[in-house]
Amino acid sequence: MSARGYSELPVGPVILDAGNSRLLKTGAWRTINRPVFKEENCSQCLLCWLFCPDMAVRVEDGKVVGFDYEYCKGCGVCAQECPGKKGQKAIAMEEEKK
Ligand code: SF4
Ligand code: SF4
Numbered sequence: 001m002s003a004r005g006y007s008e009l010p011v012g013p014v015i016l017d018a019g020n021s022r023l024l025k026t027g028a029w030r031t032i033n034r035p036v037f038k039e040e041n042c043s044q045c046l047l048c049w050l051f052c053p054d055m056a057v058r059v060e061d062g063k064v065v066g067f068d069y070e071y072c073k074g075c076g077v078c079a080q081e082c083p084g085k086k087g088q089k090a091i092a093m094e095e096e097k098k
Helices: 047-051 077-081
Strands: 033-037 057-060 063-067 091-095
Touching (some): 077 091
Antiparallel strands (some): 033 091, 057 063
């Protein structure tokens, strides 16, 4: 085996092009839980959209409509921050089903 400097090593699994986050399907390595939207308890405060680290909360016409599971990592931040309505949360973390 020949000795090689670090600068000669092949580039690791890195996408160098700008705007590449769409190519990284972070939902592929989601935790065992996924968020489930309960529209009837939603006050449309958009806190879940604000806090989601992966922009995986789907918003249409200014309203939350669900989640993009191709990018959702199942971190649960949205469910933690969701104030819901009348003491009922609008996001529940549920175990992933096959
Ligand atoms: S579980 Fe995490 S990644 Fe998925 S939508 Fe909620 S905040 Fe975003
Ligand atoms: S944080 Fe909860 S109540 Fe607010 S928009 Fe998201 S799901 Fe609805």
